[in-house]
Amino acid sequence: MQQIVPPYLLDRIAHAAGPRFPLAAEAARRALLREPPARLGIEPLHDLPSLLPDVPSSPDRRISDAEGRESLPGRLVRREGERATGDDAVDDAYDGLGDTHRMFDRVFGRDSIDGAGMPLEATVHFGDRYDNAFWDGERMVFGDGDGEIFRGFTDSLSVIGHELAHGVTEHTAKLRYQGQSGALNEHVSDAFGALVEQYSLGQDAGAASWLIGEGIFTDQVQGRALRSMLEPGTAYDDDVLGRDPQPGHMRDYIETSDDNGGVHLNSGIPNRAFALAAVELGGFAWEHVGRVWYDVLTSGRLPIDADFDRFAAETVRSARERYGADSGEERAIARGWAAVGIELPAPEA
Amino acid sequence: MDVIVSRSGGLAGLRLTWHVRVDDQPDSDDWYVLIEQIPWSEPPPLPPEPDRFVYRIRCELQDSAPASRAHDATLAERQLTGPWRKLVDLVQDRTEPERAAPTRRPTR
Numbered sequence: 004m005q006q007i008v009p010p011y012l013l014d015r016i017a018h019a020a021g022p023r024f025p026l027a028a029e030a031a032r033r034a035l036l037r038e039p040p041a042r043l044g045i046e047p048l049h050d051l052p053s054l055l056p057d058v059p060s061s062p063d064r065r066i067s068d069a070e071g072r073e074s075l076p077g078r079l080v081r082r083e084g085e086r087a088t089g090d091d092a093v094d095d096a097y098d099g100l101g102d103t104h105r106m107f108d109r110v111f112g113r114d115s116i117d118g119a120g121m122p123l124e125a126t127v128h129f130g131d132r133y134d135n136a137f138w139d140g141e142r143m144v145f146g147d148g149d150g151e152i153f154r155g156f157t158d159s160l161s162v163i164g165h166e167l168a169h170g171v172t173e174h175t176a177k178l179r180y181q182g183q184s185g186a187l188n189e190h191v192s193d194a195f196g197a198l199v200e201q202y203s204l205g206q207d208a209g210a211a212s213w214l215i216g217e218g219i220f221t222d223q224v225q226g227r228a229l230r231s232m233l234e235p236g237t238a239y240d241d242d243v244l245g246r247d248p249q250p251g252h253m254r255d256y257i258e259t260s261d262d263n264g265g266v267h268l269n270s271g272i273p274n275r276a277f278a279l280a281a282v283e284l285g286g287f288a289w290e291h292v293g294r295v296w297y298d299v300l301t302s303g304r305l306p307i308d309a310d311f312d313r314f315a316a317e318t319v320r321s322a323r324e325r326y327g328a329d330s331g332e333e334r335a336i337a338r339g340w341a342a343v344g345i346e347l348p349a350p351e352a
Numbered sequence: 353m354d355v356i357v358s359r360s361g362g363l364a365g366l367r368l369t370w371h372v373r374v375d376d377q378p379d380s381d382d383w384y385v386l387i388e389q390i391p392w393s394e395p396p397p398l399p400p401e402p403d404r405f406v407y408r409i410r411c412e413l414q415d416s417a418p419a420s421r422a423h424d425a426t427l428a429e430r431q432l433t434g435p436w437r438k439l440v441d442l443v444q445d446r447t448e449p450e451r452a453a454p455t456r457r458p459t460r
């Protein structure tokens with residue numbers, strides 16, 4: 004067979020095309036196998052890391068349709084393995100849950116929300132022009148948006164990942180949804196939502212947008228997304244919506260009784276620490292900061308009412324445990340926290 | 353009396369506020385009846401659900417009406433049923449929301 008695609012490109016596709024183009028990545032890998040490794044200048048396949056981003060996982064997805072009402076779960080319209088329905092909200096939710104399941108499974112070895120393969124349930128078309136998506140303790144629920152500010156909430160993979168990550172937090176660290184621990188709960192969902200998107204795109208930390216909810220605003224809104232993890236406060240600036248109010252530093256921390264104590268606002272502070280550390284380390288964020296954050300969530304050491312300082316200290320501790328004292332990972336993470344005004348005590352020797 | 357509904361939270365964390373002057377409504381008597389039906393002291397705190405809306409509903413008096421008629425309650429979206437829901441629907445039907453920045457009280 005004639006080889007048209009040059010080996011360096013095949014190599015890139017095989018490594019980075021990711022689950023977005025699993026067939027392309029698989030084909031590229033097979034094509035590479037046919038080439039003698041010496042000519043390619045790369046290691047033969049069996050030396051590649053075992054966690055390749057495009058190995059399929061086995062989710063058990065169930066998508067229901069609330070048909071414009073606010074009752075749950077609604078009518079079951081697509082089960083695992085069933086073909087696309089032609090309803091974009093249903094099919095986007097199905098695909099997004101698949102991408103999210105794959106990242107948790109392949110990268111962190113976690114099969115579904117509970118780590119034991121529990122079904123991933125979602126309801127779409129919730130309510131009448133409903134401007135929201137949420138996790139109700141059992142399922143992810145997505146509104147269609149009002150069509151003026153928000154288009155549907157299933158249009159963004161980071162939003163789907165965000166909602167599913169609320170389920171993971173509920174089954175692991177159980178961060179209380181109030182004040183700083185609530186903002187950390189939000190942060191964890193944003194962080195894993197961003198990682199799901201980056202993983203599906205095969206994107207490294209430098210190339211990633213670090214935006215949450217890109218594409219859920221209509222064209223009438225002056226804004227790119229709901230939030231920017233890297234530059235909180237810059238996601239939108241619009242006549243109707245006003246300006247993105249997220250702080251990116253402790254000096255701007257917002258005390259408020261709204262929104263369970265500003266959980267969607269103050270999450271900007273840990274979000275920026277996470278994104279800065281990821282960008283400093285470079286490469287795929289799920290391979291370093293993602294692992295550290297997952298370790299913290301599942302360590303059993305994080306109190307449910309942890310504040311930012313405690314969470315930050317746990318990330319540095321987990322980075323030391325995984326990568327060694329004074330490792331690049333530990334230093335980058337500590338610098339990320341310092342940049343948002345969270346100084347950590349020097350680690351005990 | 354003024355009825356002020358503010359909705360905060362949600363995935364987007366955007367705050368909307370609706371403000372109605374009851375005495376300017378053609379059916380103000382019905383409003384007062386509805387407001388009396390609401391069990392103001394009752395909504396028990398519910399464990400918050402991630403990304404759901406939070407509603408704060410206030411009835412504020414102008415001038416010299418008896419103070420017992422002022423009300424203030426915070427409800428999870430799931431608790432917005434019965435007369436609560438009816439009042440919020442009515443308020444949202446009669447007026448356009450204002451989008452307000454969060455009340456900012458920096459601590460550090």
Ligand SMILES: [Zn+2]
Pocket residue numbers: 165169189192363402403
């Ligand atoms: Zn959330």
